[in-house]
Amino acid sequence: MSHAVRLPRREFLHLAAAAAALAAGAWSARADTYPSRPVHLIVGFAAGSTTDILGRLMGQWLSRRLGQQFVIENRPGAGGNLGAEAMVRAAPDGYTLYMVPPAVAANATLYPNLSFNFIRDAAPVAGVVRVPNVVEVNPSVPVNSVSELIAYAKANPGKLSFASAGIGTASHLAGELFNRITGVNLAHVPYRGDGPAMADLVAGQVQVGFATMTASIAFIRAGKLHPLAVCTIKRSDALPGLPSASEFIPGYEASSWFGIAAPKDTPADIIERLNRETNAGLVDPAIKVRLDDMGGMPLDGSPADFGKLIADETDKWGKVIRDANIKAE
Numbered sequence: 001m002s003h004a005v006r007l008p009r010r011e012f013l014h015l016a017a018a019a020a021a022l023a024a025g026a027w028s029a030r031a032d033t034y035p036s037r038p039v040h041l042i043v044g045f046a047a048g049s050t051t052d053i054l055g056r057l058m059g060q061w062l063s064r065r066l067g068q069q070f071v072i073e074n075r076p077g078a079g080g081n082l083g084a085e086a087m088v089r090a091a092p093d094g095y096t097l098y099m100v101p102p103a104v105a106a107n108a109t110l111y112p113n114l115s116f117n118f119i120r121d122a123a124p125v126a127g128v129v130r131v132p133n134v135v136e137v138n139p140s141v142p143v144n145s146v147s148e149l150i151a152y153a154k155a156n157p158g159k160l161s162f163a164s165a166g167i168g169t170a171s172h173l174a175g176e177l178f179n180r181i182t183g184v185n186l187a188h189v190p191y192r193g194d195g196p197a198m199a200d201l202v203a204g205q206v207q208v209g210f211a212t213m214t215a216s217i218a219f220i221r222a223g224k225l226h227p228l229a230v231c232t233i234k235r236s237d238a239l240p241g242l243p244s245a246s247e248f249i250p251g252y253e254a255s256s257w258f259g260i261a262a263p264k265d266t267p268a269d270i271i272e273r274l275n276r277e278t279n280a281g282l283v284d285p286a287i288k289v290r291l292d293d294m295g296g297m298p299l300d301g302s303p304a305d306f307g308k309l310i311a312d313e314t315d316k317w318g319k320v321i322r323d324a325n326i327k328a329e
Contacts, residue, residue: 044083105313127299174210174254213295238295
């Protein structure tokens with residue numbers, strides 16, 4: 001015959017309190033046990049794109065640091081929107097992340113009927129890198145500075161066109177902002193990606209480009225393109241001696257930036273851990289060399305810093321898109 005063990009009330013309360021404390025301890029230890037299974041890092045563009053290369057670089061680093069595989073999941077389409085939507089719809093548990101491309105800032109205005117709002121529905125985790133765009137010309141264009149380009153464009157209306165990687169891309173918006181601030185009218189010629197745009201710029205089918213340093217640097221080093229300025233406020237170590245466009249056009253800035261985000265309501269301790277490990281990667285010598293090769297500048301900081309960048313850029317490029325009446329393809 002079994003007898004149920006009856007505990008004195010005081011002892012029962014002590015045990016209940018201990019169990020609650022254990023549960024709380026397990027809760028606070030969650031960031032220490034995270035991740036306990038593979039993490040999916042969604043990339044909204046095809047393999048080989050800048051976003052994909054950066055996603056794989058950071059995924060390998062986080063896999064090593066956190067002891068679980070960070071699986072790159074390419075979901076290209078709709079300018080990165082398919083990947084972004086898959087992330088914001090995922091469970092907010094730290095096991096689905098998104099490699100944030102600069103396109104999220106433009107897409108908020110370019111696609112007015114999106115079923116999600118990135119700023120509202122995503123939790124910023126960490127910035128990774130800022131890559132300058134470059135004002136560059138085919139060597140046949142007789143200019144050696146941004147000032148000369150502006151003067152030449154004004155003296156030869158309709159003669160110059162600029163290539164971009166597609167409507168609403170960073171290289172397109174950089175060119176439109178240049179037109180808007182300087183009062184020139186470089187005609188826009190969109191391509192399907194950086195590859196074909198750079199090929200026609202090198203061949204002289206178009207005369208001007210505002211592509212990222214990553215897409216441009218090999219052609220610049222080979223003497224096939226003539227760089228006039230980087231489009232970041234500060235000069236770039238990747239092309240020493242090249243001025244910043246803002247030295248000629250006050251306030252002009254166009255760069256591509258990348259980082260990591262998670263679905264909103266992802267626990268703060270998990271976001272802090274991912275932020276800490278990502279920032280540690282940005283000072284790792286091997287990763288620094290890779291970012292330098294792309295012409296990139298590490299974008300370390302807090303989740304709030306990255307969130308502010310996304311909000312500021314969404315506002316800035318939204319104005320350019322509305323002013324130039326740019327419509328998504």
